[in-house]
Amino acid sequence: MDRKKLTLIALATAGVLTLADLVIAFFVAAPVISNMSLDIAGVNIGGKLFANPILFSQKIFYFHVPVAITSFVVFFFTAFYGVKFLMTRDRVFDTKARIATEVTLIFTLLTMLTGDLWTRVEWNTWWVWEPRLTTYLIMLLLVIGYFVLRASVEDEEKRAVYASAFGILAFLDAPISFAITRLVPSSQHPVILRLGGGLDAWQLTAFLLGMFGMLCFGYVIYQLRYREERVRERIEVLKATLED
Amino acid sequence: MDPVLQQIYQLVVPSLPYVLGAYFVLWLGLMIYVAVVMSRVGKLEKQLALVEEAFSKRA
DSSP: OOHHHHHHHHHHHHHHHHHHHHHIIIIISOOOOOOSOOOSOEEEETTEEEEHHHHHHHHHTTTHHHHHHHHHHHHHHHHHHHHHHHHHOOHHHHHHHHHHHHHHHHHHHHHHHHHHHHHHHHTSSSOOOOHHHHHHHHHHHHHHHHHHHHHHOOSHHHHHHHHHHHHHHHHTHHHHHHHHHHHSOOSSSOOOOOTTOOOOHHHHHHHHHHHHHHHHHHHHHHHHHHHHHHHHHHHHHHHHHHHO | OOHHHHHHHHHTOTTHHHHHHHHHHHHHHHHHHHHHHHHHHHHHHHHHHHHHHHHHHHO
C-alpha cells in the first residue's frame, strides 16, 4: 500500500481509538476496587468501600500509560537508527534518528503533562522526587540535551556521529525508567502493568485502544515529519542544481 | 455512564471533569499538531512539483 495512504489510515485509526479510549476510560470502565487496608480516606459508594488514591490512580492507566509507553517505543528508534548510522554512515539514518527523537520529545512532554495534572489531583502536589518521576525527568532532559548537542556542533558529519552516540546512551534511561517502579518500589507511583492484572473486559478494551491508538499517533507523526524532511532536502538539492 | 462512576465523580473528585477536559485538550493539541505538519508537507510537495517542473524544463 502507498505510504501516504497508510499514514492517513493510521491517523484516522489513532484519532478514533484514542478518543474512544478516553470516553470508555472515564465513562464506562468500572473503577478498580482496592482490597488494601483503608487507613486512608475510604469512601463508601454503592455499598462498596473505595480507597480513594488507588481507585483514581488506576484511571490514569488508560491515557497516560499508553503515551508513556509510546515515548519509550519511539525512543528505541532513536537508538536503533543511531546504531544503523554508526554502522553505515548513511545520513538517512541520522535524519530518521533525529525525527524519532522529535517524536519522543512530543510524547515525553505529553506524559509529563498528563502525569502532572493527575498528581495535582491525586497527590495534591505538582511534583514529587520519587524514582519513576525522577528517571522520567532525566529522560526528558536527555531528549532535550540531544537537540542542544545537535545545535552546538557545526560540522555535519561530527554532529551526526555525536548525536547517534548520545541517542544510544540516552535511550538506556528508558528501560531504567520503565523498570524502576519494580526495582525500587515507591509508595506513590504504582506498578501499572503486570501479569495477571485482572482487568475486566471494558478496562482491557480501553487500555488496548489507547495503547494501539497512541502507537498509531507515533507512527503518523514520525512518517509525516520524515516525509517533510525528505521533501525539503529534495527541494534544496534541486534549487542548488538549478542555481549552478 | 457507569452509575458507581457517576456517584464517585460527584462525591469524591469534583475536579475530575477538569482533568478529563485537560486530557481532551491535550488530545486535541496532538490532532492539531498532526494537521499542521500535514499542511506543511502538502505545501512542500506543491513546491517540489514546481521546482521539478522547472528542473525538467531546464534539462
